[in-house]
Amino acid sequence: MNIQNKQLQKQVDDIVFDFEDKIKKIMSIEYHYNLDYIFKNISNLIDEDKYHIYEMLINYYLENLSKLDHHKILNQIYQTEGENSIGKLHEIQNIIDFFDYSMINQDHDDIDLDEMEEEASVIAFDLVAKILGKNERKLKLPIKIQNIKDFCINNTIRECDMHQLFFLIILDLSVIYHYVSNKK
Numbered sequence: 001m002n003i004q005n006k007q008l009q010k011q012v013d014d015i016v017f018d019f020e021d022k023i024k025k026i027m028s029i030e031y032h033y034n035l036d037y038i039f040k041n042i043s044n045l046i047d048e049d050k051y052h053i054y055e056m057l058i059n060y061y062l063e064n065l066s067k068l069d070h071h072k073i074l075n076q077i078y079q080t081e082g083e084n085s086i087g088k089l090h091e092i093q094n095i096i097d098f099f100d101y102s103m104i105n106q107d108h109d110d111i112d113l114d115e116m117e118e119e120a121s122v123i124a125f126d127l128v129a130k131i132l133g134k135n136e137r138k139l140k141l142p143i144k145i146q147n148i149k150d151f152c153i154n155n156t157i158r159e160c161d162m163h164q165l166f167f168l169i170i171l172d173l174s175v176i177y178h179y180v181s182n183k184k
Contacts, residue, residue, distance in 0.1 A: 032100040035167055047163075054166040055145040058127070061173035063141055065180065066131045073132060073180050077125075095175045096121075116161065120168030123152045128176055 042050055065073065077088055127148075130139035148169075149162070157165055 033098055035099045035171060039167055050163060051145045051166075054170060055142070057170045058145070058148070058166075058173060059142040061170070061177045062127060062131050062139075062143065065128055065173075065177050066141065068181060073128070077128070077176065077180065092175055092179050093121075095179065096171060099171055115156070116165055117168060119154055119157060120165055120172055123148065124169050124172035124176060126152065127173070 130137045
């Protein structure tokens with residue numbers, strides 16, 4: 001093998017090593033955290049208590065987001081110019097995708113999971129936008145769960161699907177909060 005072939009083979013070996021290294025790191029990450037498992041300790045509660053817990057969790061994340069630098073949040077997730085705005089939202093969605101929503105389809109086969117995810121995402125991002133005063137909209141905290149049900153949730157979401165929708169809203173708010181608060 002001449003020197004040029006050795007150099008080319010070295011480049012091939014480096015690329016193979018980089019792929020193997022990255023793939024091993026990706027495969028070592030726990031993937032699909034079970035969302036139902038996270039909420040398992042409230043499964044035996046009555047609905048009124050469950051909704052109260054959802055309300056407390058939503059307010060926890062919104063209050064903590066409201067304490068962060070609003071400009072930082074706006075720049076992190078609501079940037080409207082440039083290619084980074086799509087990338088940042090995509091990063092948030094990638095984190096959300098680590099969670100398994102299979103529990104949502106257990107009781108109701110006719111649930112449109114994409115519609116449910118989209119609805120939760122729209123609600124979560126809208127709540128965050130309101131606490132930041134984006135577009136002159138303001139949300140006074142704490143927010144009541146009934147206000148979310150009455151004014152934010154699309155009427156195509158059935159009452160029997162509300163618990164799953166709130167799981168997803170809370171997941172989205174949690175990811176948004178942790179993404180923004182831990183991003184440099």
